[in-house]
Amino acid sequence: EVQLVESGGGLVQAGGSLRLSCAASGFTFDDYVIGWFRQAPGKGREGISCVSGRDGSTYYADAVKGRFTISSDNAENLVYLQMNGLKPEDTAVYYCVAAGGYYCTSLANGADYWGKGTLVTVSS
Secondary structure, rough: EEEEEEEOOOEOOOOOEEEEEEEEEEEOOHHHEEEEEEOOOOOEEEEEEEEEOOOOOEEEOOOOOOEEEEEOOOOOEEEEEEOOOEEEEEEEEEEEEEOOOOOOOHHHHHHOOOOOOOOEEEEO
């Protein structure tokens, strides 16, 4: 059974930092890309970052580039999203997702698996 379990969300003041974790199981990590989507209140889901399990290449949306860093621990099937310089507009439910493929462009066709999400709230 495939599972993606997020942790690390919470309440933080603007300018602060949080680190999200995603524990993946039930599939071969090297054959997938793992990413983070978010959904702010009243808005659609937005893909913000991705890492390739094959070669570690990464992708960032413009909205988070320079502030967020994605990394992976292939030995432990863990993916992290370090979020610095948080802004109130980063408030959202953050979802860990996985898609089969070697490069982050695989997520353009949609994710194969979704976690249940973790809430990040940034106060002003």
